[in-house]
Amino acid sequence: MNQSHPLMLLSEMEPGQFADSFVLLVSRERATTRDGKPYFRVQFRDHALTATAMVWSDTPWFEDCEAKWAEGEFYKVRARYAESKYGPQLDIDRIRPVNADDTADGFDPGLYYSRSRFASEDMFAELTGIAREQITEIPLQKLVLEILAQYEDQIKTIAAASKNHHAFTGGYLEHVLSVTKTACFLADKYLGYYQQMQPALNKSLVIAGAILHDIGKLTELEYRPHGSRYTPAGRLIGHILLGRDLVREHAARIEDLNPETLLRLEHMIVSHQNLPEWGSPIAPHTPEALLVHYADDIDAKFHMMATTLENILPGNEDEFSGRDNALRRSIFLGLKSTE
Amino acid sequence: MNQSHPLMLLSEMEPGQFADSFVLLVSRERATTRDGKPYFRVQFRDHALTATAMVWSDTPWFEDCEAKWAEGEFYKVRARYAESKYGPQLDIDRIRPVNADDTADGFDPGLYYSRSRFASEDMFAELTGIAREQITEIPLQKLVLEILAQYEDQIKTIAAASKNHHAFTGGYLEHVLSVTKTACFLADKYLGYYQQMQPALNKSLVIAGAILHDIGKLTELEYRPHGSRYTPAGRLIGHILLGRDLVREHAARIEDLNPETLLRLEHMIVSHQNLPEWGSPIAPHTPEALLVHYADDIDAKFHMMATTLENILPGNEDEFSGRDNALRRSIFLGLKSTE
Amino acid sequence: MNQSHPLMLLSEMEPGQFADSFVLLVSRERATTRDGKPYFRVQFRDHALTATAMVWSDTPWFEDCEAKWAEGEFYKVRARYAESKYGPQLDIDRIRPVNADDTADGFDPGLYYSRSRFASEDMFAELTGIAREQITEIPLQKLVLEILAQYEDQIKTIAAASKNHHAFTGGYLEHVLSVTKTACFLADKYLGYYQQMQPALNKSLVIAGAILHDIGKLTELEYRPHGSRYTPAGRLIGHILLGRDLVREHAARIEDLNPETLLRLEHMIVSHQNLPEWGSPIAPHTPEALLVHYADDIDAKFHMMATTLENILPGNEDEFSGRDNALRRSIFLGLKSTE
Amino acid sequence: MNQSHPLMLLSEMEPGQFADSFVLLVSRERATTRDGKPYFRVQFRDHALTATAMVWSDTPWFEDCEAKWAEGEFYKVRARYAESKYGPQLDIDRIRPVNADDTADGFDPGLYYSRSRFASEDMFAELTGIAREQITEIPLQKLVLEILAQYEDQIKTIAAASKNHHAFTGGYLEHVLSVTKTACFLADKYLGYYQQMQPALNKSLVIAGAILHDIGKLTELEYRPHGSRYTPAGRLIGHILLGRDLVREHAARIEDLNPETLLRLEHMIVSHQNLPEWGSPIAPHTPEALLVHYADDIDAKFHMMATTLENILPGNEDEFSGRDNALRRSIFLGLKSTE
């Protein structure tokens, strides 16, 4: 391997390869060796791969690491890539913060932070509009609009998950808006079909449930642009219960909210994952809850399949994707022309 | 209990009760007693309950039973109702065919045959229209339209199942049209969202798959206005495989049909029930198959819940339905006013 | 069968048998026949069997049924017993309220209402004492004692379930006290064993969790001396979530309660049924939660087995009980002497 | 490590080891680096291990790789062996095609291609003989013989699977013949036992089903001497459905084939894997289908266990095999002599 080092994506390095790369620092933990010397365990990533580097106290960059390096910042690193039982490793040879000139070499922070393809402002306005126009039960509308207003910033920003689906900035809102639109379509359609239901299908509830079904994500996950992570309450209680808490707290302040409406809304949140093994202690026992479950489920699953197909590399000639996607399934790409 | 016999619905009779009732004959089987005498085992039903009556050779109506009674005809019967390990029983005291005067007493054949609330003509026209306008891949459109045209009469008539959901005349078409509309909505929506997919979402395929996903029902079930039943091929092979056969046979005659299109269409039929334990040997491996699965699943499940709520008796004061519905679940009806 | 009618327990009557019996009225529903006449569907039971009787408008006791009969009252009935698809039936021949003389014939209301073998006063005092002495984290102790004090009457009275285990008056308290004692024993023992745990096992939390684990039963079930039943919130939300609500509401008023203590307490309630399919959305993730789960589980299961063995009829000669108990299992009774 | 490089099997190399090896090229994919240079990802294997090598554009063998290297050919390679997240890797130092002299050094292509221990000619003749003699229902015999004749070459060659069992040249035929013999034995035996069955056990069907049960493998798998792989139709439709297609196509040309015979034969193919989770949408509903399922299942499972025991290395002193076999189970080898 010669003098000039190739500039590569971290995620494209082969084990043993020695190259330059732009990386994002995502965690930095201090520890101590057996003989009392401090060191750091630092994680770097690009959009697709995370690798760990050990920063020993006798390396030239130890002091910078201790004093200046921070989560969420970018570095240019020259390192050898390796695999281990702890996962991917980087053996650092040189490292410095990214600077203005790096853009010329192709550095693009946008590569590292994925975010929704839709503008949060637009999505939020559309969602609020739906709530205002389609929720005709006024106290319920008020409840939904107050929650949207109070958490507007978070709602516009957070991801829908730490991985699996819509795990990017704005992903929560993208998912919620999409679920709400599908729920709206289904409610309109089935209102027309089944006019003898006692009680009638309540479209206001369907919309409210769709908008609020995942509201517990606000406290289940701690949003960070470089990757969301679970909060302790998120792990010990779960977003379904946390979301119902939030709705109940706000509902207590809406004077004329019908108790049955609130009970039905809580039930929609509690049951939206349908089965105990998927996280819902109780299955949908109302038609509104059933619709929200499906609108949610299809949006999550379709996102998993669609992003798999959006990430097929150009020039790929396989007939199927790999199985390393959220569906754990090979997706069909098409017949080869020669067959 | 006095001399004049009440005129009741079969399904409202209590064990031991003796009453008159209008009933539909649904099966009649000849058998022989140990000492060689012939008898008939006859099943009668109304819209909600089926009961069996034994017609022994020494009864006055044995000859009529042998010579004239037929499946699908109506009778007025005076009988005692009982329960047994063979299920509900009728001990006949008198019986005669329904006649013109019975209408005055409230006899209404419509009660016994349930059918779609929508006109088959209208639904078929709408479905054909969707195929013509939305399937833009011409050979595929041709395939769908030919199948619709060839089986028009059956498609307009048959039920979607022998029980569970849409189990009534026209139910198949009602279900297929509803699935197609949902699939259409989802395809349009996700085409807009995921524009980088390779290959792009194929709306023509989604529509074709939605229209044809259950086409095997044509041979899996033998339609009879008084209740569909499984054919031997339906039980031994199943509608998923039978439907794919039908599509392949017709496809063989469409000259310019792309082999990959056909493979994808077959896969949609094969995978539309999603999981092996639900009947699909293979899960959806294409985005089009995923959409059709969900559009189908939600329509079936919502129908189960909606019909439960449409059949709550007037005056009912319970807060939940019973569990004797296709979802095996108590559906919430609402809080009692006094609570 | 002769003139004098035997006086029997309802649950010992054979189908077709005609006898006198003391019964408890547990429900009374008004309905209307097809031709517009009112009738009542009334349920009677003894300690072991519930049967339904139809009260038609032309019976002598119809007026009394309409005007005077009430749930929770006792009647002496002469009736024929029968089985049907609706379950056990009573065909009433005569009926009157129980009167003072019936005691001489062996009528004992205690037979119909089962209740804990322990005095509620004593159990409540013992439970409160444990909370006061063993919960050494003062704000937590305060929380527990306030909840106990506020709901004292209900806690002393309600059953632990509508069936399955401890389904009798005082059963909730009997179960909670037993769980708390076992949890206390386990906490003491394992505190001694595992002294290096970081953080140490928190006995205060174990006791608090044991006392409060089922507190949601207060709102999940509507207690009635003749049988508890689920409330709508009980069915749509479930006692796990309802119990956590109650604890959180009270905790909000305890000023110095450590947020981590509250989080751990909530987690104990949420996880006490261990597995999603048993009702807990999240499994125990703390040692305290693990202990409460086991203390609860063993008390419920042992109660099921013990009551099966307490209800073996005298003179029984079988080697195993039947399977009609909450464990769905034949319990071994012992070898026959002759074997 | 000294100058003379050891000649080793690829599958016996330790990570970090540098050695010479004869390897089979099994795949070669072209790709492009970030800065636009082409490279190849090439897979080599011996009988037990597959490793990947990267061929960069600045290596001396790049041109040969591009112009001359081909799947299915042999090479002598000097390389360092390594492990990575992508699996085993080869870092090539030198490489050339195998030549005539290599045989003297122990190169044996037979090592790389495993094949049935039985001659395909003999097996095919035996299978055809059984069909001719034991299928006495003539149109059915004709159907079977025509299929055997038409696909003779493929049947004699292909493997039964890409891995799991009989995954070698001729493996399909070896498996089918073995299944047929067992099915024949069972049919004869149970024909003798159960003479009152209505209808009687149909031995012709059992034989036909055994011979054709896996016929879909012809299109599910693409046979290659260096390893079979799934076709798109294999993945999206599956061999059960593909096999039934093939039988139906041929059956359509047999004029006097009884429709019930065909239906039963189709059912045998459809149900031969017994359970939905094993791939059969429908379980065996005929005695013939039941026998074929078992004859197939035992042959596959016994093959897995037998080959584990055939591949125990000489000198092995363990009492159990490892678990890295198709049964995922440690097979007992025997007690150590010293115990």
Added chain:
Amino acid sequence: MNQSHPLMLLSEMEPGQFADSFVLLVSRERATTRDGKPYFRVQFRDHALTATAMVWSDTPWFEDCEAKWAEGEFYKVRARYAESKYGPQLDIDRIRPVNADDTADGFDPGLYYSRSRFASEDMFAELTGIAREQITEIPLQKLVLEILAQYEDQIKTIAAASKNHHAFTGGYLEHVLSVTKTACFLADKYLGYYQQMQPALNKSLVIAGAILHDIGKLTELEYRPHGSRYTPAGRLIGHILLGRDLVREHAARIEDLNPETLLRLEHMIVSHQNLPEWGSPIAPHTPEALLVHYADDIDAKFHMMATTLENILPGNEDEFSGRDNALRRSIFLGLKSTE
């Protein structure tokens, strides 16, 4: 219904029917009414149905019932048949023991006791012959022959189960012999195929395992000609463990039995039901155990299917059997001629 009562099979009586019948008394339990009078609960059956009769102390046959009636004896009864929550009931009008004249009326005790279609003497001789000829490891042969000799009478007599399969006199031996023959066939076949196995397939062990796999049935079940029942040890320990006990006890007396042979034999018994949920704590870990499991499983399942087809009533016109067989599956009977 007229004066002369029909003579019917108990199992063919409809609820409410009043008829004469020959029945077998299978159990008689004494009990006491609330007011202290003794009565008996007696069970009668024919080959297909068991019904209960109550014998009250004021009936003419009470004294006979107390003093003379015995399990296993036959009676002619005139009674009304009914259904109840306790199952089928007989309301006795007259009853007397069967006498010599009843044969003329068609009484045949053979109808009530089903037994193997093969002579026990012949089967036992054949099984012993196989053991003698095919088990070439002499101490193992000795073990098997001694067990066969010691329990010869029981082996020739008992049923293989209380229901499910081979639940008739001689059924155990019929099943064991059939399993042994299949195991023998498979051992011979695979010995020929897999000659490189280390260690080689041990046919002696296969035969011994097949003969002894179910030997625990001797103590798990108490054989009675009118129906086997589980012993307490059978329920609390199970036939797998009891069978291994029996083999170990005998093996302790065979001096030169190889300890590994005994270990392998025990493992075959322990693992012959393959999966924990089918009763085997450990799955087959030797090729011999695998063969015995399959030989056993197929014989049991084929028996279930075959007896369903042997019991189709003459004149039946259905295309499928009912599901009330041991496989819980409708078996295909054939297409109707008119289809």
Added chain:
Amino acid sequence: MNQSHPLMLLSEMEPGQFADSFVLLVSRERATTRDGKPYFRVQFRDHALTATAMVWSDTPWFEDCEAKWAEGEFYKVRARYAESKYGPQLDIDRIRPVNADDTADGFDPGLYYSRSRFASEDMFAELTGIAREQITEIPLQKLVLEILAQYEDQIKTIAAASKNHHAFTGGYLEHVLSVTKTACFLADKYLGYYQQMQPALNKSLVIAGAILHDIGKLTELEYRPHGSRYTPAGRLIGHILLGRDLVREHAARIEDLNPETLLRLEHMIVSHQNLPEWGSPIAPHTPEALLVHYADDIDAKFHMMATTLENILPGNEDEFSGRDNALRRSIFLGLKSTE
């Protein structure tokens, strides 16, 4: 990396790191290369990690390895650590047996052998005391005491498992004593509660069952101070059956032991793992067996959670443990102070 090599724990080495370490030799297997040269595959470990080293015939320490190295002895090794598909590897540079001076450098054999925190003598005396005082059924007491006496040395020494829980010297006795104490507490408590059980809860049996429930571990596992391993009988038969054997053998010598007592004791051993998938062929069918199951289960599961919390490294700042514990679950450690 400089001249002086760090002295590290094997389990703290990063891939590629070169360091000195004290290690325990746990296995040594001789093998032969393709060209006939002998080599050894040697496994070394510390308390947390096991790594493999290859000893080739041309290394200076080959002779020592062949002649002197032994399992269970300690070595000081200078080596490079690496990861491979075979797991962790050591590339040895120098190696020598540990000597007296190494203690000064911190070598502590105690680190490598974990053992119970309680003295075996004390635990054994306590267990024997419980048996003597609490088992009041004398022949049963005799049985238990004889077994304890006969296997005293093994009982004091062995581990309860090869991994999972109590997998250290003395672990078996620590676990059994703890289970016995819990069982004792539960028996006392429920004896007081359920005084009407027929038969009464038998405390002697509960104690005996608790002491003997795992007695089969004596033969299931081969104890070695450096790690227990399964015996062939342990794998092929399992500790549940082996433990029952041992009890039955001893019971045969206790003259006046009640057969029912023995049957109940055997059942407790057989059922103590509760479910087939956990290893018990039969679930608890007696109250004594139920208590022993729970006392055992909670002790095992609490041990898993407690040791996870005992092994959190000092200075750890995470809110949850990892999932690499026997419960496969992240255990909550506490909120971070800053939150």
